[in-house]
Structure formats: structure tokens, C-alpha cells
Amino acid sequence: ETVLTQSPGTLSLSPGERATLSCRASQSVSTSYLAWYQQKPGQAPRLLISGASSRATGIPDRFSASGSGTDFTLTISRLEAEDFAVYYCQQYGRTFGQGTKLEIK
Amino acid sequence: QLQLQASGPGLVKPSETLSLTCSVSGGSTGNTSYYWGWIRQPPGKGLEWIGTVYYSGSTYYNPSLKSRVTISVDTSKNQFSLKLTSVTAADTAVYYCARRMQVVGGLDVWGQGTTVTVSS
Numbered sequence: 445e446t447v448l449t450q451s452p453g454t455l456s457l458s459p460g461e462r463a464t465l466s467c468r469a470s471q472s473v474s475t476s477y478l479a480w481y482q483q484k485p486g487q488a489p490r491l492l493i494s495g496a497s498s499r500a501t502g503i504p505d506r507f508s509a510s511g512s513g514t515d516f517t518l519t520i521s522r523l524e525a526e527d528f529a530v531y532y533c534q535q536y537g538r539t540f541g542q543g544t545k546l547e548i549k
Numbered sequence: 550q551l552q553l554q555a556s557g558p559g560l561v562k563p564s565e566t567l568s569l570t571c572s573v574s575g576g577s578t579g580n581t582s583y584y585w586g587w588i589r590q591p592p593g594k595g596l597e598w599i600g601t602v603y604y605s606g607s608t609y610y611n612p613s614l615k616s617r618v619t620i621s622v623d624t625s626k627n628q629f630s631l632k633l634t635s636v637t638a639a640d641t642a643v644y645y646c647a648r649r650m651q652v653v654g655g656l657d658v659w660g661q662g663t664t665v666t667v668s669s
Contacts, residue, residue: 445612479655481596488645488662489596494655532596537586537654538609540596 446471448533448541456549463520465544467533472513477536480509480518483543484529492531493518520546551576553660555646561667567633571646571660572626579604579624584649586656587620587631589642597642601649602629636667 447470457463467478475496481489491500493509496516506521520527528548533541557569571585578585586601600610602620610618614633622629633640643664647656 476652477654479653481656483596488647488659489656490659491655491657494650494657495653498653500655500657534596534598534656535654537584537601537649537656538598538611540588540598543595 446473446535446539448535448539450531450533450541450544452544453542454545454547456547457523458549459523459525461523463518463523463527463546465518465531465546467511467516467518467541469514469516469535473516473535475512478509478511478516479534479537481532481534482527482529483532489532551648551658553646553648553658555644555660555663557644557663557665559664559666561636561640561665562669563637563667564635567631567636567640567665567667569631569644569646569663569665570628571630572628573648574627576648577624578622578627578629582651584651585622585629586647586649588645588647588656589640590645590662591639591642599631599633599644638667641665641667 451466478496480493483489530543552574554572584601587599600620602622617634619632643662645662646660648658
């Protein structure tokens with residue numbers, strides 16, 4: 445079973461800064477099946493990225509993702525107040541990473 | 550617009566069976582482009598995939614839960630269901646139902662979640 449490890453566990457940044465979140469898989473993941481989600485307190489997760497780099501409908505272009513094999517990255521180019529949340533990666537619609545909390549510095 | 554609504558008892562006794570149903574509106578569980586899944590989130594913790602079902606009835610389960618989980622789909626009622634047997638306090642969580650895209654695997658539509666507490 446593939447394990448996804450996200451880093452860092454918590455990321456403290458200020459609005460306007462760039463955020464880089466990492467997701468590392470214990471074995472190679474098909475690029476087509478790597479997804480990223482955002483979750484705010486009390487809400488269901490929201491799909492941001494699927495197929496490793498394709499933004500979901502309505503997701504702003506400040507969100508981008510890249511990677512292949514075992515190393516994947518979610519980048520938020522210029523943080524806005526609404527972006528502070530927990531982010532999860534997921535492979536093949538199954539295993540989730542443990543999450544990265546993006547908090548305001 | 551597709552909507553998912555999970556429903557079921559909010560309180561289940563230890564050793565009993567947790568049963569939830571996800572009702573789908575604005576779309577069809579018979580659509581061959583999608584799978585239908587259950588995910589849970591214990592209080593203060595991360596997301597855990599429970600399992601997924603296809604319109605044909607094919608199922609895929611988290612190995613750590615496989616011995617206790619059954620997921621089924623009823624296309625005539627446009628709903629899918631989760632049964633988790635022999636529950637303990639560790640099964641206390643918010644349970645989400647979601648739609649999974651077949652081609653790229655992302656969960657693109659989520660229900661609002663339903664809280665299930667396991668307690669006597």
C-alpha cells in the first residue's frame with residue numbers, strides 16, 4: 445500500500461508570500477492519479493488539483509502543482525487570506541497524506 | 550448541480566454496525582464516468598479513505614478496514630451505502646461521501662459530512 449508523506453506539517457507564512465507544499469509517495473504514483481485538496485474548519489474538503497497538475501473548476505490560477513514519480517508539489521503563488529487552511533494530497537482516489545496546515549504568520 | 554447527502558444514525562453503540570447512506574441528486578450513480586466513495590475524519594485528525602464502489606457493484610476497500618466494511622450501490626434509488634461492523638470509539642468521526650472521477654481519480658464532489666459517535 446502506498447504511503448503519502450506531506451511536509452512540512454505546519455507552514456507559517458504571511459499573505460502575499462509564496463507557499464510550497466510537498467507530498468512524497470513511498471512508491472511511484474501515476475501522475476494521472478495524484479490529487480490535492482483544501483479543507484477549512486467545519487467544511488468538507490475541496491478538490492484543487494487532479495491529474496497532478498490540472499486545476500479543478502473554479503480554482504484560481506495562483507494554485508499550481510507539479511511532480512512525478514514519488515515527489516509532488518503544490519504551490520500557491522501569492523497567498524490570500526482565504527488560502528490559510530489544511531491541504532491534503534491523495535493518490536488514486538484512495539490514500540491521503542496526513543496534511544499540511546498552512547497558517548498565518 | 551450534483552449534490553451528495555449522507556444520512557444515518559449519529560450515535561452507534563460499541564460492537565454494533567454503523568450504517569450510512571449517501572443520496573445523490575442532480576446526477577446518476579449509474580454514470581460510468583464516476584466511482585462513489587466514503588471517507589472519514591476523526592476529530593482533530595486527517596482524512597482516511599474507507600472505500601469506493603462503481604455502478605457495477607465493484608468495490609475497493611482500505612486494507613486496514615476491509616474486514617469490517619461493506620459498500621454497496623443502488624442505482625435504482627440513486628444512492629450508495631456504507632456498513633462498518635464491530636465499531637469502537639476509534640470509529641468516531643465525520644463521515645463524508647464523495648464522487649470520484651474515473652479518469653483522474655480526484656474526488657470532485659463531496660457531501661457535507663455526517664458525524665457519527667460510537668458510545669454506549
